[in-house]
Amino acid sequence: MRLIGSLTSPYVRKVRIVLAEKKLDYELILDDPWGPATQLAAHNPLGKVPCLILDENVSLFDSRVIVEYLDTLSPVGRLIPPPGRERVTVKHWEAVADGIMDAAAAAFLELHRRPEGVRSPDLAARQDTKITAALAYMDALLGEQPYCMGVNLCLADIAVGAALAYLDLRTPDLGWRDQHANLARLAEKLDARPSFMSTRPPAA
Structure with missing residues (x-):
């Protein structure tokens, strides 16, 4: 997995903390959404971080969506309870x-x-x-x-x-x-x- 984000975004940090708590490996790709060289448009039509790239054709965006997905990848330290x-x-x-x-x-x-x-x-x-x-x-x-x-x-x-x-x-x-x-x-x-x-x- 590759995570596009910035070091100051609290939404990106929320995702990174979940990744750490779940002990999941990933590559962090730093990107400035406000900069002219941003790569986000190719993966997120909203041009916002964080964006989690799963493969060449699949990416997830919005931190709430990403953390919910990440919690399903490992039973270690479940962070979101079952429906209810x-x-x-x-x-x-x-x-x-x-x-x-x-x-x-x-x-x-x-x-x-x-x-x-x-x-x-x-x-x-x-x-x-x-x-x-x-x-x-x-x-x-x-x-x-x-x-x-x-x-x-x-x-x-x-x-x-x-x-x-x-x-x-x-x-x-x-x-x-x-x-x-x-x-x-x-x-x-x-x-x-x-x-x-x-x-x-x-x-x-």
Whole structure:
């Protein structure tokens, strides 16, 4: 398998953490979706990372699709429960975490990638409101549990950990740990795992 992605994308990192937890071999192909030499168009019509190439004619894209596929490849460390209420809850956690990534990425692009004369601080502030609400929601939902779904690591934790690390990368002054002790405790535990350590993004 070949994974097209970037080192700073939280969606790519989520996939890479799953690959590490599942002990699956792959080749990482670095690509800048914003650059003129991007290879993505040949494999993903949406031009987004991550993109997992299975063979010359088959590729998967969107991190949620990719991680679901990867979890079926090995019984080692199953990360997604069988169909049912528990599975829906895990995917619910992932959706909220991905929403934080979406909002943080949108705010970053608005303030740092758009030409200075057309940037909208109001649009970026709206994304910050989403992030603040989602953090409070997840912190309350996590409570005193060791992990999102209780005592075992699952996809929910990986998605949340990737989202929180992306906030540290793009909004280091946010100070989310000060108001969300439950999430801070979870992040500290996840950051110590080899799968998180080996996929840590470079400093902004």
